[in-house]
Amino acid sequence: MRFINYWFHLQQYIRFMVAFSSLYEERCAFTRDYNAIKTELQKLDDYDKTGIESALQGASQLVLGEWGNNIACQFVLITDGNTGVGPLSLTESFSTLNHRNASNPFPLPFAFPAKLHVVCIAPNNDPNLVKSKPLYQRLVDMTGYDGSVLIPDGNLCESTIVSMFQKLAEDMYTSFRGTLKCGNLESRVTLSPAPIPYTKLTDFDCQTNVLSELIEVCGFMPIADVGSPMAISRHLILPTSSLGKENLPLNAEIDLADEDTAEEGKVPSFCVLLHGALKVENMTALVTLGENWFGFIYSWADSKKKSNLMLTVLTPGSDAVPWLGDLNHLDSSDNLMPEQVGSFPVRPSEKRSYSQNGVELNRLRKAAISLGFLDLLNGLAYIFEQECTQLPGSAHPDCALQLTHAADVLRKTQNKDIKYVILPLITNYNSS
């Protein structure tokens, strides 16, 4: 058996590679160094078996270890069209899906947003491939998002394989081009990393939201009011030249002449103005990212104090941030009657009962009565009386009086009203 299978993981422009069989092996860590990947590819050997599940498991571990569970990733599984035989085969993996427990879960769907592309280097009519294709498709479907199963167009030869990969690269790495708009002011922008569609699963359906090319400012809010809401992703907003450079090839960044960059720097850009003002005012801009989908734009600095414009993408829906209320109903105070204007944070209609107030006799009594634990009251009365007999000589005389009083009342009222409140005995010592 000879199977050559290997993985690419492409994360923005950072990739890693895993070779797999019955076990997996990380062949190349996440890197932007293409030569390192190439070198490693040439060293790739054949292994004993095809074990796609172990490869998925390994890839998942590597991503979680390095990037956490929040960064969108793309996987490319390159295979000869085989899914393996025996206990490690994909067929076997699927047949045991329903018998998994916490210790050996199936790695799909991943714990992070991911796209899976299965690239089959096999002739179209390969009998193995015919059998494998639905299994691969199942993997892609389980991963969610819109991955793909790719097969060379026409005969299996170098040119068809190259064009297949080119098509894949174009699909995977189209950068985001959009417009940031605030009324009549606007800027052409790109987002880094490029946003991916967000899929939301509910009880009854599955909704996919695609970020609109128009990012439109609705208004502004202080950072302190916004707090730190949950974000599905964050992107740098980079203003792009509006001077007819839309159709640049992928490697444009490298080709840009210094002179061009210097000149672009001197053309006023709305993005830079917005960034400066948000930073000075300590504010964020609420923006719409699509139908009923919102985000915040603010000034963000990395560890080296390099300041940038950042977009935080909220979960779709106008209720994404509970303490901001319905985002669709935020308004300018000028548009409202004074009595209609509320303030942040928006409070839920019911107060949460997190905890009870401090320990004191009446609360204890109330709790004991609520729970029907009346023996506690007797016990407590007994403890008070004991305490009374053991008071040191230096103790305040009021102590003994109050303890005896408390013990008496606890015994007397034990079957009575819960609303009764035990009050301290008024004595010569405390009636000032």
Place this chain on the structure above:
Amino acid sequence: MIRFFASDTVAHIMNTWSPLQQNLNHVMNGMSLLGVPPPIRSSQPPKDYSVVHGLRAAIEALGECTDLQLEKRKAMTLGDGNVKLINKCRIICITSARDNDSMKRLQEIFNNCLHAHNKAAVSSDRYLQIDHCHLVIIHTFPVNIESQVTQQPPRNISSLLTTEVYPIKAPLISNKLSSLILHHYDLASTTVTGIPMKEEQNASSSANYDVEIFHSKEAHTAILKGNAADSLAIRTIKEGLEYETVTLKWCTPRGCSASELQNCTSMYRITPVEVNSRPSLCLINFLLNGRSVMLEMPRKAGGKITSHLLASHGGEIFVHTLCTARSVLEDPPSISEGCGGRVTDYRITDFGLLIQQNRLLPIKSSYLGNLPISIPKVKARLNRHTKYWPLTISSTLIFNLKNYIDPLPSIITKEKITDEEMVQCKQVIYNLIALESKHEPLHLANVGQRSKGQKREEQYKIMWNELETLLKNNCHSENHKMVYNCLIECHKFNSDDGDKVELDQALRELDQMTKGDPEVQRASVIRATTDSPMSPPPLTSIAPPLSRNVHNRLGGIYSTPRSLYDIFTSQDKSKTRPDFAGRTGDSNVAKFNIVNIFYSIGE
């Protein structure tokens, strides 16, 4: 949502689905009214105490609509096919049975009740069918005897019912409930350790306490699925409990963490586990008072990392999971390195003002009712506020003349203006007319020495033209138009600008020449902001804007119009004939002369 029932000879209902009754206080009050069961060796013959009454009441309650279910049901009866309703529920029953047989009977009775309910619910307007019920029975018994009921793992009694049974010693009920809660609601436990608290008796010193909280399991995903060694080190099983807790260290807050947006990947509401304990109360009050706290986890490789943030928002407490992984935004460029990054005279302060004028606020919930969404309205408002908004200080004159034109700019962008405001705007125009007639020069507020050397007549001309652009673009109502008309009537544009027509003509011709060749256009635009040190100040090089496109991406009217110098240079005559001798060398003097020559022709 949770309902509570007690059962003796009848069922006692402690609360309803009403959100007002879904809290601890309400349930506790109900319990206290219930009182205590009479002693077992009572003189009276034993009454018919049974848990079945409570279970029947529970089934009935589960068939009642909650507010949300009622809403959905209404939508469905109105024929909305997109609305679906599944009524799944769980009952936790704490009781005591004699043996396995009686436990089995109890489950059968329950199953029958459930089916009977569904049968009745088919034809009922009031009750919902129950699609599935999970019955968890906790069989409790005193510590000193042995249970005659054995544990029973989850088992499907019918398509409607799954049951399981746990025999639990009486003092351990609360522990069992805690682990069940985690399982049923997909929750996890975090123990915040090392919280410094002051004792009442000993206020000068503080001791460290731990507080355990519950929250969605998801809040741990990032740290538990990350580095295996790190996650192993923070997971422990608490003594006497069945579940794991993740221990994170309290990180004494320094400064205000609210002043920046944290990279928060998820957030979930929390609850303290021991609602009555002093440390819990202390932590909860700390958070409810508006302070937030970071939690950190140690790393095997050394050091520690901030993994979570506890903070309250509007009286609710949340745990925020912070990003602990490697950032994809490694070494980002600064915004000053990109497009527009080298421009230094953006109108930051003015935009700050616009930000403050366009602050968003919530509408009080009592007024929300059926109000239409306000987002289109606020976008339209921003649109109005930016009808004419030059990006940089050097591309505008009027916005640098605040002491002369205020409050006109802030009034004119309003949707409607009162008669009084209209008069205020007109007054601004009259004042400017008066100043001009007195030959008073205009003093620029924030440009400093840039205005030096600018001729007074030129200054007024530019000011009038720009003011006209501003007003023309802000004719939102009749009163707005009256302000605009006032300007047109008071200031004669055409007769004053004899040379304007020629210049406009020149610009149009230039546009035609450069059409289809963006490089040339760009070069000229850029040159406008990269004048040599000897070129005239930018404001004097502004051409009248009347016929120019206002919505220019490069920042209002003032960056597009060019001086004659620009027109000259953008035609790039050097290619068609030799340059002046003085320009070929590095002679600043020669450049200076050329500029001045053309400048004077322009006048």
